[in-house]
Amino acid sequence: MSRSQLAPGVEVVAVPGRGLAVRTADGEFLSVRVGEADQDALLARLSGAVTDGPDAELDRLVRAFEDAGYLAERPRHAAWPAGRRDVRLVGDCVLTGPLAAYLRAAGAEPQSAAPEEATDGQPAAVVWCLDGPVPQGLWGAADRLPERGIAWLRCHREGWQAYVEPLAVAAGDVTSAHVRARRLAATPAHRELDAYWIGPRISGESFRLETPAAGLLAALLADDLTRWATDAPDTGGLPARRRLRRVDLRTLTVTEHPVLPVPDVAPMPEKAG
CATH class of the missing domain: 3.40.50.720 (NAD(P)-binding Rossmann-like Domain)
Structure with missing residues (x-):
């Protein structure tokens, strides 16, 4: 099982007839080419849900989001020491x-x-x-x-x-x-x-x-x-x-x-x- 979540300010939206698009923290829209991956599974993964079983295509897309800086790196609200x-x-x-x-x-x-x-x-x-x-x-x-x-x-x-x-x-x-x-x-x-x-x-x-x-x-x-x-x-x-x-x-x-x-x-x- 693996878990991923979008970084604060980053959102993904399903565009009718055009697939998925990511809205960056700067307000830009970028198209997402999901290839053979299941779109609903990708949305679930990016929302922080736990997904079962390996999925090479889904993992590739999630890594692309991570490489672009669109995934959260740490808990948003760290405790004040x-x-x-x-x-x-x-x-x-x-x-x-x-x-x-x-x-x-x-x-x-x-x-x-x-x-x-x-x-x-x-x-x-x-x-x-x-x-x-x-x-x-x-x-x-x-x-x-x-x-x-x-x-x-x-x-x-x-x-x-x-x-x-x-x-x-x-x-x-x-x-x-x-x-x-x-x-x-x-x-x-x-x-x-x-x-x-x-x-x-x-x-x-x-x-x-x-x-x-x-x-x-x-x-x-x-x-x-x-x-x-x-x-x-x-x-x-x-x-x-x-x-x-x-x-x-x-x-x-x-x-x-x-x-x-x-x-x-x-x-x-x-x-x-």
């Missing part, structure tokens, strides 16, 4: 509230904490969420958490744009300081952006995150942390530890940008004489 369940949430409750709910549902044990208490007891991870720009130097100490074996994840809002920064889990990963440096280097308005971060700023009518926007940001953070905790593979083209996500809060559109650590600058040699 006990050693990584202690997650401290710092920052604004409009974001930490829904994030805590998502993390509990995934199997973590999140706790709200003040910044100065976030690392008490050596948690597995610290997540800091701000419903506004990051004050100068606020995350400087937290950027060193990965060196202590504590995963470090954060997000913040700048007007109608929010940023979910890369997950840092080890020394040498992307820190908030690296993200700032990369963003300054990538824009011709680097002086203006730097001044915006430092402040002071004069804003229009104040607003807070709406529930859908806060839920989206919390879901992105929870997904990154869950994949790290359960060693699940990344989705999409960029790994979570090298990905900056920008969220347009007006349209809830998410765009991804690659970001790398900024290497330390070697000290200038002393002049002789």
Whole structure:
């Protein structure tokens, strides 16, 4: 007996008069040539049902689905390891509230904490969420958490744009300081952006995150942390530890940008004489 199952997001449909087609996780439709195999048996196998007896043609088709990446490689919902369940949430409750709910549902044990208490007891991870720009130097100490074996994840809002920064889990990963440096280097308005971060700023009518926007940001953070905790593979083209996500809060559109650590600058040699 053997068992196979389609990967999440992949579906197979019977097209009248044309046989089977697979809808990929990217939304494309591809024809499936079943040859001499029994179509119903193939559908049963791909739905996860157990089939009896060897069937060379059916096995060949299933291997083709596997080679194309259309079969599930592991259980979809891996258990959250006990050693990584202690997650401290710092920052604004409009974001930490829904994030805590998502993390509990995934199997973590999140706790709200003040910044100065976030690392008490050596948690597995610290997540800091701000419903506004990051004050100068606020995350400087937290950027060193990965060196202590504590995963470090954060997000913040700048007007109608929010940023979910890369997950840092080890020394040498992307820190908030690296993200700032990369963003300054990538824009011709680097002086203006730097001044915006430092402040002071004069804003229009104040607003807070709406529930859908806060839920989206919390879901992105929870997904990154869950994949790290359960060693699940990344989705999409960029790994979570090298990905900056920008969220347009007006349209809830998410765009991804690659970001790398900024290497330390070697000290200038002393002049002789």
